[in-house]
Amino acid sequence: MAEAPRDHDEREPLEREFFAEAEEILDRLIGEYGPSGTLPGADADAVARMFREVHSLKGLASSLDRAGVARAAHGLEEVLAGLRQGRLRPEGAVLAILVEGIDHLGTAVRQARDGGEPREGFEDWERRVRQLADGGVGREGSRALLRDLPDFVTACLSQAEEDVLIREAAAGISFTLLRVAYPVETFDVRLRALGEAIVAPTILIATVPEPPDTSRPQTDTSLVRFCLVLAVPPGAPLPAAEVAGEGHRYEPVVASPRTPERHAEEEAREVRGVSETLRVPVGRLDAVTERVGDLSLALAALRRAAAEVRRSCPEDRALREFERVARTLATRLAAVQRSAIDTRLVPLHQVYGRLARLVAQTARDAGREVEFSTLGGETEIDKRVMDELAAPLVHLVRNAVGHGIETPSERENAGKPRRGRVEMRARALAGQVLVEIEDDGRGVSPARVAGAAARCGIPVPSTPLSIEQACDLLFVPGFSTSDAVSELAGRGVGLDAVRRTVRRLRGSIALRSRPGEGTIVALTLPISLALLQALIVRAGSRRFAIPLSAVRENLRIEPARLRRQEGRLVYDHPHGVIPLRDLGEFGAPAAAGPSRYAVVAGPPDRCLGLLVEECLGQQEVVLRPLGRGLQEISGVAGATELGDATAVLVLDPDGLMAGGSHGRLAA
C-alpha cells in the first residue's frame, strides 16, 4: 500500500522545467512556421528567432542528457543556420525538411516525457539534414566570426547586418574594421563622403558609433568616433587615407580560436532569458488556494465567536469595529483567492499555433487550399479549460477544413476564390470566453444531412429539413456525414463528443450555417473552472448554488399555473410548459408551504424549473470538485463554501435535465 502521492508530478523540478520550456519553444516554433503552412517568405527575423529557440532547446536537452531531443534540435539548428546564412534558400525541399524537423522535435520531446517509439523516418531525416549541411562551407567559422568582432560592434548590429556579415563570411570574405574620428560639427558630411568612397566589391556592412574609451584620459571631446565594418574581398580597394581622415585605422578581423570557457559563456547567454514567464506547478497554486481557504475558515470561526459575544453585549463599540475589520478582511481574502485562481489563466494563442499547423496538415492531406487566420489570441482562459478544449478544437478545425472547405476546383466552379478561409476568433465576454470557428466552405446542406442521417439510422424530424434542424442533427450521437469514415474528421467521434466535452466544461456550443456560404461554430466557455457566478437559493433548510450562466429566469409561482402532467409537477409558463423539480432528493426537506419561486434553468428547448423558497442573492463562488466517487452524480457540478464552513452543492442544470424530462419554450 504505497502512500498516495501529494503531487501528481514527482519528476525532478529541472525535468519539469525542461518539458514546460520545451513545449513553449515548440509552440513558438509552430507559431513562427506560419499559419498557412509556409515559412513567411524569406523572413530573416523569423528564421533568426526560430534558430534561437531551437538553439536554447538543444542546450537544455544536452544539459539534461535528453539525447533524442538534442539530436532533433541539432538537426533543425543546422537547417535554420543554413537558411539564416543564406546558404539554403527557403523553398521546397528545405522547407519540407524544416517542417518535418519540427515534427521530429515535437515527437522527441513527447517521447522523452512519456516514453514511446521514435518517430518513423528520423534517421532518414537526419541524413537529409547532413546532406543539406554538407552543401555549404565554413558555416561554423562564419558564426564564430561574430564573436571576433568587438563587443560594442556586435551589440549594435541589426539582424539584417548580421545576416550580411554571416553570408559574406560563409563566402570566404574577410573583414576589416575601419576606425575613424571626426569633429562633431562635420561628422555627418565626413561619414557620407567616406561611405561614397567605399566601392564594390568592398561592402560597407555597418557603421557603429564607438563608445568613448574610458581606460585612457579623454583626448579630445570634440571628436566622435566610428567603427565601420567592411567586407573586403582579396585585392578590393579601400578608401583613400585623405577621405578616411586623420587618425583613421584599419584593423583586419582575425578569427580567434574559441576557448571552452568563452563557448560556455556564450551558450549561457543565448539560453538565458528565453522565457519571460515564470512557470509554477499547478500543485503549488492549489496550495495557495488551500491556505487562503484555511484563512477564510479561521476568519469565519472568529466572526461566529464575535457574533456570540455580541448577543451578550450588543452595544459594544470595539466589537462593532472588530466586525467591520473582519468584513474587510473577508473581502480581501476573497481577492487573494481570486488572484490565485487568475494565475492559472493562459492565453489562447498557445493553442492557436498548434491549430494553425493542423490546418496546414489537414489541408495538405485533403487537397484543399486554406488560409487560416486567428483573432483574439491574447484572450485568457483557465489552463484546465484550455487543455480539455484542445481535442474539441482539433475536431472542429478538422471539420472546417475537411468537410467545410471545398476542393479548389469546386470552389472555382462555385465562383469562390480557390483558397478557402478558416478563421478562429476569441474574446472575453462577461466572465466567459466566446470562441468562434468560421469557414467559407460549402456549409451544411439539409439534403445531405437528411441522407446521412438515414444512413446512420437516425430519425429525421421532418422532410425537407430546415437548416436549423439539419444543424441540430449534426450533434446527434452516431451522426456522420462522410460516406466512409474519414481519416480526417471521422474517427468515430462526432460533434456530439465535442458537445459533451464543452458541456462538461460548463460551456455551450452552437452551429450556424448557410448552404454554400459557410459555417460558424460558436463555443461559449467559462474563463475559469474554479470560479463562477452563481445564484444562491434556499430550498427547505438547505442552500444551493445555481450557475448564473444557466439561469434563464426567476419565476414567482402563481399557484393557478401549477398542475400535474403524467404524474409530474409542471408549470404553465406563458411560453410553454416547464417541468418542475423540487430539491427534496438533494436533502432539502420539503418546505411547509408551497415553494414561492422557480428558477428556470437551461436552454430554451430543454429547460427545467427548480423549486426554491428563497433567492439569497448572486455571488462569485469557488467551485470545488467532489471526490472521484461522487463526480458521476448527475445534477451536481461540485460544491462551494460560502464562509460558514458548510458545503453548498453547486447544481448542474444540464445534468438535472438529463435525469428527467424537460420542457421546450417558444422562442
Added chain:
Amino acid sequence: MAASRPETPAVTAAGGPVLAFLADGEEYALPIARLVEVIRYRAPTTVPGAGEAVEGILPHRGRMVTLVNLRRRLGLPPRPPGTGAHVIVAAVNGEWHGLVVDTVVRVVPGHHRIVDLETIVGAGA
C-alpha cells in the same frame, strides 16, 4: 491476516506506527503516515446518489472532504444519537477523505486491525 472479528477485506494486521480509534466499542487503526489530520465531527452536506456509507461532504482547508462513516461501512450499528465523533482526514489517491469514527484513542507501534483506506473509500481494487 484475518482479524478476530470475521470482517471484510477492509481490515488487516500490520506493523508501523498507527493511530488507533474506536467504532462500536472495537479498536481499529490507520497507519500514521496516511493521515492528514483529525478533526471534530461536523454534520456534512449530503450528496444524493452517493454510496451508502458516504455521509456527505465537508469543506476543509479549501477542499471538499468526502466523509465515509466507518460504522456504516463495516455494517456496524449506527452511533447512538447525541454522541460526538471524530473525523480522521486521510489522503487517498490525492483526494482527501474523512473517516468518521467514534473517537480517536492513541498512537501505537502496530495493530492487528488496520483499516485499508482504499477499500474503505472504494478507491482500491
